[in-house]
Amino acid sequence: MNEAKTCIKQARTESFDFLGYTLGTQYFRKNGRRYLGARPSKKSLARLRQKVADHLRPSNVAPWSEVRDRLNMILRGWSNYFSYGTTVFAHRVVDNYVYDRVRHFLRRRHKVGSRGGTRFSGTVVFGELGVHSLCGPSPRARPKAG
Numbered sequence: 001m002n003e004a005k006t007c008i009k010q011a012r013t014e015s016f017d018f019l020g021y022t023l024g025t026q027y028f029r030k031n032g033r034r035y036l037g038a039r040p041s042k043k044s045l046a047r048l049r050q051k052v053a054d055h056l057r058p059s060n061v062a063p064w065s066e067v068r069d070r071l072n073m074i075l076r077g078w079s080n081y082f083s084y085g086t087t088v089f090a091h092r093v094v095d096n097y098v099y100d101r102v103r104h105f106l107r108r109r110h111k112v113g114s115r116g117g118t119r120f121s122g123t124v125v126f127g128e129l130g131v132h133s134l135c136g137p138s139p140r141a142r143p144k145a146g
Contacts, residue, residue, distance in 0.1 A: 011036060020044040026086060038085030045090060048078050049097055056105040064129070067105075071098070072132040079134050091134035099125055 009016045015024025021044075026037040051074055060067060075098065082090065103120045106112075106129075112119055126133045 017041045017043065020082065021085060040082045040085075040087065040090040044082065045093060048074075048094060052098055052101055056101045058105075058108055060105075064106075068130050071102070072130070075132045075134060088135070095126075095133055095135050098131065102129070102131055 009024075011024055013025065015022050017023075020041055021038040022041040023038050024036065025034050026039065027034055052071065055067070055071055055074065075094070078094070079087075079091070099122055102125050103115075106120050106125075107115065110119075120129075125131050
């Protein structure tokens with residue numbers, strides 16, 4: 001047993017990280033009641049963001065279908081591992097980050113002068129271009145009513 005890494009925590013009062021999860025007290029959004037739960041840790045989210053950023057580098061000149069398939073494989077693997085516990089907020093963070101990185105990647109690749117928000121909207125990125133969304137259809141990806 002590693003003495004430096006091993007410690008005793010009071011799970012009801014303080015949280016701790018274990019196997020990529022943060023375990024400890026959480027609160028219901030509706031009524032504020034406490035419960036013991038799990039969520040993906042900040043370190044796990046940072047690793048995923050770094051992996052996505054490394055994959056969507058300007059030096060990646062593979063065809064979009066290969067880039068998309070590899071990105072979807074990364075996202076599905078992460079979401080399958082972190083399917084336990086409270087994942088809604090983490091999935092929103094990941095979806096927003098992936099949308100921004102993909103939009104920026106495609107804007108550079110296609111030499112779009114603006115930020116690319118019109119040409120590569122959420123509907124296009126998560127719909128037509130086939131990037132996997134962890135939250136399902138996000139507000140950015142929903143088509144406009146009308």
